[in-house]
Amino acid sequence: MAKGIFPVDKFKGIETPFYFYDTDLLKKTLKTVKEQVKKYGYVQHYAIKANANQKILKMIASEGFGADCVSGNEIQAAIEAGFPASKIVFAGVGKTDKEINLALALNIFCFNVESLPELEVINELAGKKGKIAQVALRINPNVDAHTHEYITTGLNENKFGFSLNQIESVIERLQSLKNIQLIGIHFHIGSQIEDIKVFEPLCERVNDLQNSFEKKGIKLGHINVGGGLGIDYENPNANPMPDFQAYFELFHKNLKLREGQILHFELGRSIVAQCGTLITRVVYVKEGEIKEFAIVDAGMTDLIRPALYQAYHKVENISSNLPGKKYDVVGPICESSDVFVKDYELNETHRGDFIALRSAGAYGEIMASHYNCREIPNAYFSDKI
Numbered sequence: 487m488a489k490g491i492f493p494v495d496k497f498k499g500i501e502t503p504f505y506f507y508d509t510d511l512l513k514k515t516l517k518t519v520k521e522q523v524k525k526y527g528y529v530q531h532y533a534i535k536a537n538a539n540q541k542i543l544k545m546i547a548s549e550g551f552g553a554d555c556v557s558g559n560e561i562q563a564a565i566e567a568g569f570p571a572s573k574i575v576f577a578g579v580g581k582t583d584k585e586i587n588l589a590l591a592l593n594i595f596c597f598n599v600e601s602l603p604e605l606e607v608i609n610e611l612a613g614k615k616g617k618i619a620q621v622a623l624r625i626n627p628n629v630d631a632h633t634h635e636y637i638t639t640g641l642n643e644n645k646f647g648f649s650l651n652q653i654e655s656v657i658e659r660l661q662s663l664k665n666i667q668l669i670g671i672h673f674h675i676g677s678q679i680e681d682i683k684v685f686e687p688l689c690e691r692v693n694d695l696q697n698s699f700e701k702k703g704i705k706l707g708h709i710n711v712g713g714g715l716g717i718d719y720e721n722p723n724a725n726p727m728p729d730f731q732a733y734f735e736l737f738h739k740n741l742k743l744r745e746g747q748i749l750h751f752e753l754g755r756s757i758v759a760q761c762g763t764l765i766t767r768v769v770y771v772k773e774g775e776i777k778e779f780a781i782v783d784a785g786m787t788d789l790i791r792p793a794l795y796q797a798y799h800k801v802e803n804i805s806s807n808l809p810g811k812k813y814d815v816v817g818p819i820c821e822s823s824d825v826f827v828k829d830y831e832l833n834e835t836h837r838g839d840f841i842a843l844r845s846a847g848a849y850g851e852i853m854a855s856h857y858n859c860r861e862i863p864n865a866y867f868s869d870k871i
């Protein structure tokens with residue numbers, strides 16, 4: 487939703503900070519992704535971790551997408567929103583017995599397994615229930631995603647998945663795990679990947695691995711390449727959606743799928759980031775020794791990405807049309823890292839003005855915390871405000 491079309495008048499009676507979601511943009515994004523995956527017969531599992539707001543989950547589930555979950559509670563949230571268990575994949579390096587049992591009881595589609603001890607435990611718990619668990623091996627392809635080090639996952643130094651060297655012994659061990667059925671392989675190399683070319687070496691790795699699995703006589707029905715497609719944080723108005731067409735086409739061109747094999751994706755950020763905005767009010771404008779601070783009532787507890795990853799979110803004063811001035815836009819939390827932007831040009835700002843922190847629909851609301859005994863921000867939607 488571009489500046490100027492935020493319903494600022496309607497915001498006036500609402501306590502800040504809050505998340506505001508543009509449901510039209512979400513619908514358009516879902517429609518685009520749906521068209522693209524349909525074109526190639528791919529399957530998209532929305533990564534619940536990006537945003538688990540029930541209304542958003544319901545909108546995504548109703549479009550027929552599956553869900554990518556990383557905890558028992560995410561599985562519950564997905565089920566509550568209407569994602570069928572048969573379309574749920576479950577990843578994570580530390581799945582507990584309780585979570586595995588929940589997933590087994592619900593008969594989810596697939597466990598994305600990250601280690602041998604996990605495989606043994608799933609086998610044991612499935613055995614106790616007299617079930618066969620479908621699993622995909624999460625393989626760490628050692629491909630550099632060229633993104634922030636905290637959101638790079640596919641390198642040997644990262645904790646995720648089996649390394650390429652371990653696969654042989656895992657396959658051997660699988661022979662004796664009677665309550666496990668290997669159905670595929672899974673990858674995820676990182677998040678906020680802006681140059682989609684880095685998915686090409688991933689495809690090459692998958693192609694090589696497919697050959698080696700085939701040499702061992704193993705047929706894989708499913709390939710899952712995770713998520714990671716980046717969005718334009720600098721220009722959310724000009725680019726409200728990433729180039730989904732180019733993204734899916736890249737896999738179509740580079741990945742050699744076998745007859746009947748299904749390719750799965752787990753996009754999170756690219757689905758929900760641009761539809762969400764954190765709306766906050768200016769509490770004070772404070773003259774510093776060398777700069778001016780716009781102190782807002784949202785902080786790192788409401789949107790932690792700038793403090794945690796030095797991430798940039800575009801900031802706009804949506805109340806003011808006055809000529810621009812430079813500010814540090816900071817929150818009220820007792821931490822020096824509670825800064826959204828520094829030396830940043832905003833329309834001249836005054837106490838009470840609304841400030842919009844853009845592209846906050848992914849890893850925003852869901853990462854909010856109670857630090858400083860603060861409340862978790864509410865969410866409002868453009869179709870019902």
Ligand code: LLP
Nearest residue numbers: 533674677678712713714752753754755849
């Ligand atoms: N699949 C797996 C196995 C993942 O680990 C992730 C994200 C996704 C899918 C979805 O990736 P996406 O399409 O959203 O890039 N909190 C960080 C991002 C952490 C991403 C973790 N894994 C941030 O705010 O940038």
